[in-house]
Amino acid sequence: MLIDFNEINYLQDPDQYHLKADYDQFLMSICGPTVIDISGKDQTRTRVITTLIHGDESSGLIAIHRWLTGVDSTSRPTTNLRFIFCSPESASQSPRLSHRTLPDGMDLNRCFGKEIDYGYFKRAQIIEQAILDVNPEVVVDLHNTSGFSPAFSVSTAKNEMALSLTSLFCQSLVLSDIRLGALMEQNFGCEAITIECGSSEDAQSHEVAYMGIDKLAQLDDISCCHHKLNVDIYLNPLRLRLKPDTELSYSCTDEGREGVTLCNNIEQHNFGVIRANQMLGWLDDEGLSNLQIIDTEGKNVINKFFTLRDNQLVTKVDLDIFMATKNEVIAKTDCLLYLVPQNFKL
Structure with missing residues (x-):
């Protein structure tokens, strides 16, 4: 056009x-x-x-x-x-x-x-x-x-x-x-x-x-x-993003896919409190290296907020999340979700 x-x-x-x-x-x-x-x-x-x-x-x-x-x-x-x-x-x-x-x-x-x-x-x-x-x-x-x-x-x-x-x-x-x-x-x-x-x-x-x-x-x-x-x-929200060229999928179970697989119900967590140790998905052998959270100093702080339990993506601290999406195009080109630590809510 x-x-x-x-x-x-x-x-x-x-x-x-x-x-x-x-x-x-x-x-x-x-x-x-x-x-x-x-x-x-x-x-x-x-x-x-x-x-x-x-x-x-x-x-x-x-x-x-x-x-x-x-x-x-x-x-x-x-x-x-x-x-x-x-x-x-x-x-x-x-x-x-x-x-x-x-x-x-x-x-x-x-x-x-x-x-x-x-x-x-x-x-x-x-x-x-x-x-x-x-x-x-x-x-x-x-x-x-x-x-x-x-x-x-x-x-x-x-x-x-x-x-x-x-x-x-x-x-x-x-x-x-x-x-x-x-x-x-x-x-x-x-x-x-x-x-x-x-x-x-x-x-x-x-x-x-x-x-x-x-x-x-x-x-x-x-x-x-x-x-x-x-x-x-x-x-001060932060964005959880995929690293470039990382595969993304959604599922209710771990199907051993490449890259990052998020839980099918990820959108249900929008503006809900995600407690520490909550599982949000699964990662391949690259683990947290598939993901990035860039802070105001340009540093990847993914390890401050998420950890691995076997190959599960697990929250490390209590979080509020929003704009979590199952729209794969937006998730890949923009971000998977926004997050705010619980102590950053007034």
């Missing part, structure tokens, strides 16, 4: 004709990054919501379309809202809403903040500029988790706004110092937060996104909302 990386489209207060009958028809009607601006009661402030950075994460699209089709002159949001649909090409690729990227594409959420003026990096720059143009009050980037999981948020800083935005959508906040080139990591002069709404295959995830958008649209002051809901905070 040929892509114009300089393209971006704008719609102001679109009517039903432009929004189409459902989110699927709407998705097929847009080409390239698309900005929808909704006029608020207070024209001096704007809040930004982005979605479809990944084409297989549908909750943002579904929830935004549902919200947009319910807006009329009597139900305007408190402030202006700017919605940005970032990668409709990958989302509309057949079968729709199943491709994270185009077959020959890059992960757009690894391209922000880079001084590279072509391709997906150029698209990221255009999206960044579309956000900066409105001097936003907040930026919320809607995603789905790569496996079945409760909803949670991710921020780079612990502050009142991060806690408040989290509480509009969920009650778990991950404070991350990992820098990967994600939209959330950029400086927009305001709080920028990622909401992982849960699995794209779970209807509850779409409801999480919709209810959060509706609250964000209607509230005047969102800076202290977290006082109405306790927010659990997880500090």
Whole structure:
């Protein structure tokens, strides 16, 4: 598919004709990054919501379309809202809403903040500029988790706004110092937060996104909302990753496969406490050398968190894990899961 990386489209207060009958028809009607601006009661402030950075994460699209089709002159949001649909090409690729990227594409959420003026990096720059143009009050980037999981948020800083935005959508906040080139990591002069709404295959995830958008649209002051809901905070997650060229499989038993075999039920552990000595899978003769956990100093600290029991992969300390996935492509190219030691939870 040929892509114009300089393209971006704008719609102001679109009517039903432009929004189409459902989110699927709407998705097929847009080409390239698309900005929808909704006029608020207070024209001096704007809040930004982005979605479809990944084409297989549908909750943002579904929830935004549902919200947009319910807006009329009597139900305007408190402030202006700017919605940005970032990668409709990958989302509309057949079968729709199943491709994270185009077959020959890059992960757009690894391209922000880079001084590279072509391709997906150029698209990221255009999206960044579309956000900066409105001097936003907040930026919320809607995603789905790569496996079945409760909803949670991710921020780079612990502050009142991060806690408040989290509480509009969920009650778990991950404070991350990992820098990967994600939209959330950029400086927009305001709080920028990622909401992982849960699995794209779970209807509850779409409801999480919709209810959060509706609250964000209607509230005047969102800076202290977290006082109405306790927010659990997880500090400085690490990524469990495969070494390059390591084989990966999933099973309920040890079948003696090459590389790493994770337990079939790995996703059930998301946001659950994994106690020390918990078995998560099996390793071949290379043992822990198949895996890596790189800390902030660039050191592989796999031995701090995992050990071997015969050929079983076993936790060494109590852990909280999230984003554990059975999506083999994501597990191989990104990570198997994120982890936080139990004493790093507030």
